[in-house]
Amino acid sequence: MFLLSIVLFLSVGFAGSPAPALQLGLLKYGGGDWYSNPTSLRNLSRFCNQRLRTNFDPDYATVDVGGAELFNYPFVHMTGHGNVLFTDQEAENLRQYLIGGGFLHVDDNYGMDPYVRVAMKKVFPELDFIELPFEHEIYHQTFDFANGLPKIHEHDGKPARGYGLLWEGRLVCFYTVECDLGDGWEDQAVHNDPEEVRQKALQMGANIIQYAFGQ
Numbered sequence: 001m002f003l004l005s006i007v008l009f010l011s012v013g014f015a016g017s018p019a020p021a022l023q024l025g026l027l028k029y030g031g032g033d034w035y036s037n038p039t040s041l042r043n044l045s046r047f048c049n050q051r052l053r054t055n056f057d058p059d060y061a062t063v064d065v066g067g068a069e070l071f072n073y074p075f076v077h078m079t080g081h082g083n084v085l086f087t088d089q090e091a092e093n094l095r096q097y098l099i100g101g102g103f104l105h106v107d108d109n110y111g112m113d114p115y116v117r118v119a120m121k122k123v124f125p126e127l128d129f130i131e132l133p134f135e136h137e138i139y140h141q142t143f144d145f146a147n148g149l150p151k152i153h154e155h156d157g158k159p160a161r162g163y164g165l166l167w168e169g170r171l172v173c174f175y176t177v178e179c180d181l182g183d184g185w186e187d188q189a190v191h192n193d194p195e196e197v198r199q200k201a202l203q204m205g206a207n208i209i210q211y212a213f214g215q
Contacts, residue, residue: 021057024209025073027104029065029119031085034078036109040185041077047185047202048209052142066090070097075212078106079182084115091122098123098165098172103212106175107182110155120165120173129163129175138162138174141210143203150200152193153180170215174208181205 024041028034045056060077063070066089070076086094098104106116117129132138132148139145139162149160160179164171183191184201193201 021055023057023059023061023073025061025063025070025076027065027076027078028062029078029080029084029086029090031083032080032112032115033082034080036079036081037182037186039187039190040079040182043187044185044202044205044209048206051203052206052210054209066093070094071100071102074101075103075105075209077182078104079109079112081109081111082115084112084119086119086122088122091119095123099167102172103215104173105208105212106173107179108175108177109180109182110153113177116175120175124165124167127165127167129165132162132164132171132174136162136164138171138207138211141207141214143207145204145207149176149179149181150184150197150204151179152184152197152201153191155180171211174212 024045026034026041041060042058045058045060048054049056061073063073063076065086070093094104106120108116120129134146134148139148149162151160155178158178161177162179163175163177165173165175181201181204184193184198185205188195188198
């Protein structure tokens with residue numbers, strides 16, 4: 001399924017005809033406000049279409065963490081402010097999705113960090129999050145971030161940090177903390193962020209998309 005989806009990611013199909021649009025997925029989980037930032041993926045899709053020449057449908061899909069439809073979306077985004085609960089079946093489903101070629105971006109919208117770590121440990125008991133160095137390719141795609149993640153919103157005076165779960169050398173989950181990328185992707189009127197800040201958030205989001213599909 002993932003190979004087909006990656007083909008659909010290309011903006012031009014066979015014989016020069018436009019490829020069908022691909023949707024990004026928003027992960028629906030139990031325990032928290034998974035539905036935060038309702039305009040963020042729409043804006044990120046449009047930005048990638050403009051700057052990376054992708055062919056995303058701005059109307060993203062809501063995907064249950066334990067559902068079979070998860071395997072139709074090579075890229076899923078997860079956000080929220082608090083608790084994250086996975087049943088055993090959901091954890092196993094997410095594990096098989098990620099091992100099979102899927103990619104998960106988790107963006108702490110403030111307050112979900114301790115819960116994400118427990119939930120993802122249920123998915124990959126044998127793996128720990130590692131902080132990615134600034135030299136990692138995810139920071140150096142179309143847009144260059146020499147100092148790692150941009151800081152979009154301030155909460156606790158801590159630097160933005162990016163962590164990863166690596167399965168057999170492949171980055172399967174990228175976790176952004178103290179950063180609020182998703183807030184920066186939202187409509188400008190939601191948080192009134194300066195356009196320069198929003199552009200940095202969208203550029204980093206585009207890097208994540210480009211890296212995920214290019215692995």
